[in-house]
Amino acid sequence: MQEPPIDQLIACPKCDALHHARHLGENERAACARCGTLLITPRARSFLHVIALSFTAMILMIAAVFFPFLKISAQGFSHASSVFEVAMAFSDGLLAPLSLAVLMLIVGLPIVRFGALIYTLWPLANARPAWPHARRVFRLAEELEPWAMAEIFIIGTGVALVKIGGLASVSLGPAFWAFCALIIVNALKNAFLSQWTIWDAIGQK
Ligand SMILES: [Zn+2]
Structure with missing residues (x-):
């Protein structure tokens, strides 16, 4: 049997099963035959979804950083602070690098990543050729993905809350819920995002 050329093959990002790739019609989508992971999406619509969700995520991120995250009360005193205030509290002295890293x-x-996705997909969703350096920008978005740590942050906060819970009464502010919404929006965005479709669209002049 003759092997198809490599640019017509697509490997499932989850289970590595190889499939023949082809361009889809407007209402089709392709999923892995073995594990069901989304492989190829119809172009314009999925790009619009990813752009819309990236904008939503950016706005939620701003709310999550500047709105009060936690309110702690003990013995008549209470204090609410945002993630930004907490990070700034360590902005001088030995812990400064830590707060910068946080x-x-x-x-x-995440904000750079959302921005990179919007930059890559905006012209493609409008059926225009990709903007300059779209390849490099999209590769950056791909490389940053494992480093986006909002989920880990929420889990860490949950663990800390259980620990403080015995000492003071803790209530969650709007920023906590913004973070939770952010995680859901992010998961939705990943469900619409097909790397193959985006690379294929960038590659076409
Ligand atoms: Zn698969």
Whole structure:
């Protein structure tokens, strides 16, 4: 049997099963035959979804950083603070690099990633050729993905809350819920995002 050329093959990102790739019609989508992972999406519509969800995620991120995250009350005193205030509290002295790292990993990287996705997909969703350096920008978005740590942050906060719970009464502010919404929006965005479709669209002049 003759092997098909390599640019007509697509490997499932989850289970590595190889499939023949082809361009789909407007209402078709392709999923892995073995594990069901989404492989190829119809172009314009899925790009619009990813752009819309990236914008939503950016707005939620701003709310999550600047709105009060936690309110702690004990013996008549209470204090509410946002993620930004907490990070700034350590902004001088030995812990300064730590607070910089916290802000970068929780806030900076996801925002750069959302921005990179919007930059890559905006012209493609409008059926225009990709903007300059779209390849490099999209590769950056791909490389940043494992570093986006909002989920880990929420789990860490949950663990800390259980620990403090015995000492003071803790209530969650709007920023906590913004973070939770952010995680859901992010998962939805990943469900619409097909790397193959995006690379294929960038590659076409
Ligand atoms: Zn698969």
